[in-house]
Amino acid sequence: MFNVLLVDDEPWVLEGLRTMIAWEKHGFRVCGEASSGRDALRMVQDYRPELVVTDIRMPMLNGLEFMEQSNRMLEKPPKFVVLSGYDDFEYARTAMRQRAAGYLLKPVDEEEMDALLAILSRKIKGEAAAEDRYARRQQLAINHMINRLLHGEYREDLMAQACRLLNIQGRERICCLLIESAFGFDEMLRVVKGLCTKGEGVCFQDGSGRNGILLIGTDNRPMDGHPEEPVQGIYRRITELTGSPATVCVSQQSEGIRSFREAYVQAAEISQIKQAQGKSGLFFYCGNVFADKRRQLQSDRFKPLLDKVRSQSPEEISANVKEIFSCFAADALDIENIKAQVADLELSLCRSVQEMRGQPDACLENFSEGYGSLGEIHDFSRLQTYVEGMCLQAAGVLRELERQNEGNTIFHVIQYVDREYRNKLQLQDLAKQFHLNSTYLGQLFKKNTGKPFNEYINDKRIEEAKRLLKRSSMKIAEVAVQVGFPNTDYFIAKFKLKTGTLPSVFQKEAGSSAGKEGEEPSC
Missing domain, CATH: 3.40.50.2300 (Response regulator)
Known part of the structure; x- marks a missing residue:
């Protein structure tokens, strides 16, 4: 329209x-x-x-x-x-x-x-069709040019052509992002267009079909040699739109068109490691990541803290933050490396708030008002206070969202299941429909009904099947379809498990009982 x-x-x-x-x-x-x-x-x-x-x-x-x-x-x-x-x-x-x-x-x-x-x-x-055709031809030309540069072709005429095509001078700061997600290339183009000023973000696909972004001329609040924004904005937007984990690997910033390949290699190096580990998140290049095994162990230290925030345990949160920063001090870890990990923790907390139908942007705004910006922190003591305050506030937000969701959403979910149990229902689909995390919805459903989700639906279907078997002459296969079971054998197995008898025996006994009730008394 x-x-x-x-x-x-x-x-x-x-x-x-x-x-x-x-x-x-x-x-x-x-x-x-x-x-x-x-x-x-x-x-x-x-x-x-x-x-x-x-x-x-x-x-x-x-x-x-x-x-x-x-x-x-x-x-x-x-x-x-x-x-x-x-x-x-x-x-x-x-x-x-x-x-x-x-x-x-x-x-x-x-x-x-x-x-x-x-x-x-x-x-x-x-x-619009003509503009789309022109944009696609332009993107093909850009993609071809970038891949030539990534392969190390640095002839003067080629670089001059690349500068004209990308509308740059050739001496700007360069940062490369490689993205593994359910995101398509066209969707990535729209995200970059919405978040980056014209010419700042250039999308491409490498030889293996992996999506990438070159951030050109970005120098806003460098964090560990990386542009803090719009990197985090791109990562946040991708995870919001896909609703699934993504892996975004970010190179350090370098200068000049000749640094395209160097930036790409850095991002590819991190991507290779994270793919092998099966990890998702936002990751920044910090030196030789293959040799730096210790940093991997350090990044894992925030995982238990994230679990404690999600379980809303204030006392354990404060104790865990103190323990983590004691370990960081003992390792003499550079503060900028820790800040990169804190940024990743921040995004994970935002995802948790979003999964419970909260507003992560509003949460971040409120937190920034009280503790300032992560980019402005340059000492361990203040960073520890920042992390503890952020986690305690996030735990409070999650606790309030859980209270609101439990009182409102689960009532409508159960009503919906009671009404639609004859149709194909999946917990993941319901979670998406009601804007909840599927694991959390499963726990909430069992808490309020006393039964796991699948058991609750099967019980509803079996009760309806018993009613049909008693009051109609429908065949067993017809009853199975009518109440929502995918096939007759599965229905028979579940019916016997629940009632202790086969559907055919139940129907026969129900018919005999009904016949006896209708007989005239003998003289």
Whole structure:
């Protein structure tokens, strides 16, 4: 659907445009309404509509001025349809100079607007298809060029061509990310476009089909030689959208186009290790990771702490944080290495909050207000306070979310299962539908029903099967299908396990019992 913004200072005109025009027929939907040119200018930047229908005569900023400023400010301005109560050629001519796609007189004729929308819809679709084809050709060229650089081709003409293609000078700071996730390449393109300014994030696929991102010119708050943002934003967004673990491996920052290969090798080195270990998360390159086995042991120290946060044990959290930092001090570990691990812990806590239908961004904001930013910390004592405070706050948030979810969500889950048990139900699907972690939902379900999820459903199905066997002459296979069992043999096995008898014997005994109840007493 294409977005359309309606602009007019007369409310009755806006209402008429919204309700009388068949927008959806031509693939449009009204995304907003503005009663002045100034409001419209703000909304056109926020909503980025493909079409704007605007009046000319409005206070403060008229329609033509609004169009002129939009065309000047936006990289891709919308198409404009101009409305006017004045049959004035000068207005029409000025409007057309501002790239108006149509000019209609008030009151708007529905048939005339309908015909114009049909034309504009085809035109917008055609332009979008052309832009998509151009973007794909451009991406293929970029991908081919990057892979040549990654293979060590550094001829001067090739590097000059790469600079033109990537729109860089060639001396910018470079950082490489390699990503293992359920994410497709097109989805990654959209994430990078949303999080990085134009030209800062360049997506590519290496020879093995692995997705990668080159961050070019990023120098915001270096952490252990890495750009803290937008790396964490990219990682957080990928895990949010896929709802599954991802492995993002990040090289150190280096300088110049000749460092592409070096950055890629660093990220690939970490990716190889994490893949062999079967680990997911956000990982930063810190020297020779093959030789640095001790760092691997140190990173594992936060795992028990994460478990204690999830189990909401404040006393154990504080004790564990003290123990962890005592070990770090004994190892004389560099503070920047620890901060990289703390950043990973922070993201894991955010995932836990999100899995319980919380708001991780709000949680991080509240925490930052009390303890500041991780990038601003440069001593062990303050970092220990930061970690302890973050974990205690996260435990409190999780405890409150558990209370809210337990009182509200599980009631609706059980109601849904009671209503839909005849259909195919999976715990993972229910967890996704009700925005809960599947393991947590299974525990919550058993706590509230006294039975594991699968046992509860099978019991419901068997009770319904008993009712059908008593009151109908349905065949055993028909009953199995009717109550939701995948096949007859599985139904028979579960029925016997629950009742101690076969469905056929139960049906026969139920029929005999019903017959005896209906017999006349003998004389």
